[in-house]
Amino acid sequence: MVRTLVLVRHGQSDWNLKNLFTGWRDPDLTEKGVEEAKAAGERLKATGLVFDRAFTSNLSRAQRTLSLLQGTLGQADIPTERSEALNERDYGDLSGLNKDDARAKWGEEQVHVWRRSYDVPPPGGESLKDTGARVWPYYIHTIQPQVLGGGNVIVAAHGNSLRALVMALEGLSPDEIVNAEIATGVPIVYKLNADSSVASKDVLEA
Numbered sequence: 001m002v003r004t005l006v007l008v009r010h011g012q013s014d015w016n017l018k019n020l021f022t023g024w025r026d027p028d029l030t031e032k033g034v035e036e037a038k039a040a041g042e043r044l045k046a047t048g049l050v051f052d053r054a055f056t057s058n059l060s061r062a063q064r065t066l067s068l069l070q071g072t073l074g075q076a077d078i079p080t081e082r083s084e085a086l087n088e089r090d091y092g093d094l095s096g097l098n099k100d101d102a103r104a105k106w107g108e109e110q111v112h113v114w115r116r117s118y119d120v121p122p123p124g125g126e127s128l129k130d131t132g133a134r135v136w137p138y139y140i141h142t143i144q145p146q147v148l149g150g151g152n153v154i155v156a157a158h159g160n161s162l163r164a165l166v167m168a169l170e171g172l173s174p175d176e177i178v179n180a181e182i183a184t185g186v187p188i189v190y191k192l193n194a195d196s197s198v199a200s201k202d203v204l205e206a
C-alpha cells in the first residue's frame with residue numbers, strides 16, 4: 001500500500017513581500033504567491049497523484065493556495081478540513097513589525113533565535129515547541145489515520161507549522177530544526193511506511 005503525504009507552504013503573501021512578521025494575521029497572497037500556488041499544482045499534476053483528503057489552516061493565504069493548487073490539478077472536490085491547529089506560529093508582539101526593523105532594535109542574533117530556535121518564544125507569542133504542541137496532536141489524531149489508511153493526503157499550511165510537522169516526521173533534533181527552511185509553494189512529497197516512519201521524501205522544486 002502506498003501512503004502519500006504532501007506538505008506545501010502557502011505562496012508568497014503580501015506581508016512576506018513587505019518583510020513583516022505575520023503569524024496569525026491574515027494577509028492575502030501576492031500575484032507571485034498566486035503563481036507559486038498554481039505552479040505547485042502543475043508540479044503535483046506531473047506526479048499523477050490523486051488526493052483523497054486535504055487539510056489546511058484557518059488563514060486565507062493557506063486556504064487560497066490549496067484552492068488554486070486544486071484548480072490547476074483538476075481536483076477541485078477534495079474533501080477538506082480547516083483547522084486553527086495548522087495556523088502559523090503566533091508571532092505575538094512581533095506581528096506586523098518589519099523583520100529588518102526588529103533586527104535593528106533587538107539584534108540579528110536575538111531575532112534569529114525567535115524565528116528559528118525550538119523553544120524560545122517571541123515576546124507574547126509561540127515557540128516552535130508551542131506550535132508543535134498543537135500541530136502534532138492534530139497530525140496524529142486527524143491527518144495520520146487518513147495517510148496510514150492508504151489515502152493520498154495534502155496539507156497546505158505555513159512555514160513554522162510545517163517546520164513543527166517536519167521535525168516530528170523526520171525525527172529532527174532541536175539543533176537540527178534551526179536550519180530547516182520551508183520554501184513558499186514547493187510541495188514536499190513523503191511516502192510513509194506502515195509504522196508511520198518516512199520511507200522517502202521528494203521536494204518538488206521548480
Ligand SMILES: O=C(O)[C@H](O)COP(=O)(O)O
Nearest residue numbers: 020021022023088115159
Ligand atoms: O509569520 C511569518 O512572518 C512568516 O510566515 C514566517 O516567518 P519566519 O520565516 O520569520 O518564521
